[in-house]
Amino acid sequence: AELKAIDGEHHLHPFTDFKDLKERGTRIVTKAENVYIYTDEGQKLLDGMSGLWCCNLGYSQPSIVEAVAKQMAELPYYNNFFQCSHPPAIQLSKELTDLAPAHINNVFFTNSGSEGNDTVIRLVNRYWDLKGQPEKCNIIARKNAYHGSTVAAASLGGMGYMHKQFNTLGNIHHVDQPYWFDEGGNMTPEEFGLKAAKSLEDKILELGPETVGAFIAEPIQGAGGVIIPPSTYWPAVQEILNKYDILFISDEVIFGFGRTGKMFGCDYYGTKPDMINFAKAVTNGYQPLGGVLVGDKVTDVLKTQGGDFNHGFTYSGHPAAAAAALATLKVMRDENIVENVEKELGPYLAEKLAVVAEHPLVGEVRSVGLVGAIELVKDKKTRARWGSDGEAGGACRQASLNNDLVMRATGDIMLVAPPLVITKAQIDELIQKAMKALDEAHEQLKR
Numbered sequence: 001a002e003l004k005a006i007d008g009e010h011h012l013h014p015f016t017d018f019k020d021l022k023e024r025g026t027r028i029v030t031k032a033e034n035v036y037i038y039t040d041e042g043q044k045l046l047d048g049m050s051g052l053w054c055c056n057l058g059y060s061q062p063s064i065v066e067a068v069a070k071q072m073a074e075l076p077y078y079n080n081f082f083q084c085s086h087p088p089a090i091q092l093s094k095e096l097t098d099l100a101p102a103h104i105n106n107v108f109f110t111n112s113g114s115e116g117n118d119t120v121i122r123l124v125n126r127y128w129d130l131k132g133q134p135e136k137c138n139i140i141a142r143k144n145a146y147h148g149s150t151v152a153a154a155s156l157g158g159m160g161y162m163h164k165q166f167n168t169l170g171n172i173h174h175v176d177q178p179y180w181f182d183e184g185g186n187m188t189p190e191e192f193g194l195k196a197a198k199s200l201e202d203k204i205l206e207l208g209p210e211t212v213g214a215f216i217a218e219p220i221q222g223a224g225g226v227i228i229p230p231s232t233y234w235p236a237v238q239e240i241l242n243k244y245d246i247l248f249i250s251d252e253v254i255f256g257f258g259r260t261g262k263m264f265g266c267d268y269y270g271t272k273p274d275m276i277n278f279a280k281a282v283t284n285g286y287q288p289l290g291g292v293l294v295g296d297k298v299t300d301v302l303k304t305q306g307g308d309f310n311h312g313f314t315y316s317g318h319p320a321a322a323a324a325a326l327a328t329l330k331v332m333r334d335e336n337i338v339e340n341v342e343k344e345l346g347p348y349l350a351e352k353l354a355v356v357a358e359h360p361l362v363g364e365v366r367s368v369g370l371v372g373a374i375e376l377v378k379d380k381k382t383r384a385r386w387g388s389d390g391e392a393g394g395a396c397r398q399a400s401l402n403n404d405l406v407m408r409a410t411g412d413i414m415l416v417a418p419p420l421v422i423t424k425a426q427i428d429e430l431i432q433k434a435m436k437a438l439d440e441a442h443e444q445l446k447r
């Protein structure tokens with residue numbers, strides 16, 4: 001009770017209504033094990049969201065903890081500025097570039113996904129400057145995207161309600177997302193995928209291809225609602241980007257490191273990004289670390305013309321965070337995590353979600369690997385929603401917490417992204433709890 005009072009009085013939570021929080025009180029998480037979190041009130045919840053999409057290996061990974069402790073004892077801090085470096089960052093740069101697609105052989109470390117996207121913008125600008133085309137300074141992102149919370153990353157984001165709270169960068173433009181369920185009308189998903197891709201080409205032509213330097217997108221729109229693109233979307237987008245010589249940035253802060261059943265989302269969709277922004281699961285969320293994997297097309301220019309890049313963070317590639325990442329990648333390798341998602345757990349989750357699709361409150365389910373979405377509707381046929389946007393989602397989120405399950409709601413879409421170490425029996429448990437939550441939310445909405 002004392003901690004709750006202090007929290008309400010002194011702690012400004014991210015993405016939280018400050019006045020609301022004091023009245024509602026906080027849920028304090030005191031302990032976590034495997035795929036479960038425990039609260040101060042003794043509730044044990046199955047974490048269907050891997051924290052914030054980051055604890056892909058769950059909460060019980062002693063080898064990561066030990067690696068951090070060992071590194072802290074040996075070299076608790078040093079930086080990579082100027083000509084300095086240290087063993088964990090060096091080793092991690094090798095391991096990450098080995099995992100990345102063959103045309104990507106360099107990495108710039110950050111502490112978070114947001115800083116990574118700031119870094120991306122700086123790299124894009126620097127690249128085109130050095131190429132003698134500084135006018136290629138426009139960057140295109142997508143509506144309803146989330147790319148982070150710094151001013152630059154939030155400007156890349158396409159959620160309108162966020163843009164109302166600060167002054168966005170003027171050189172960033174937004175195009176349609178391939179959200180067939182809500183926006184596809186009478187089109188087939190394939191037709192709609194091409195239409196969404198065309199909105200990118202239309203924007204490029206409107207701005208002038210000679211002014212557009214990069215396009216940034218997640219392989220699957222994550223926080224925006226797990227918007228899985230129709231099969232036609234990515235091939236068409238890649239062709240457009242090649243045609244107009246525009247850099248492609250794959251924001252893999254959520255989808256990097258096995259979520260789709262491939263190491264990176266670009267591997268899943270067969271796209272060829274010039275840069276990959278990553279964070280979160282690279283350290284299993286145990287330490288803050290992110291980075292930008294930079295392709296040869298860009299580094300060839302950066303390294304041979306101009307050279308200097310006046311950008312970096314005090315903690316870029318921090319030794320303890322780099323040690324956590326190395327230990328995380330080792331667990332992933334030793335336990336065949338990615339392959340297991342592709343061959344076993346992903347198909348199993350999809351099979352179980354197909355049952356959820358039958359629920360009267362559900363209009364569609366979709367999943368790739370271990371990430372899924374459940375669309376809540378009032379009418380399955382017309383896809384009409386309940387009341388105001390987020391009403392059904394809010395009800396289902398609360399019902400889910402009441403049933404000891406963490407699911408996230410984006411408007412009226414319920415999201416699941418459990419740890420990649422979840423067992424089939426725990427997926428059954430997740431589905432059972434989700435079904436109970438759907439029942440309860442449905443009853444509440446009908447009242």
Ligand code: PLP
Pocket residue numbers: 111112113114115117146147148149218222223251252253254279280290
């Ligand atoms: N990019 C994407 C796609 C994200 O989902 C997020 C965070 O959820 C970010 C960037 C920002 O990452 P961070 O919160 O580490 O700054």
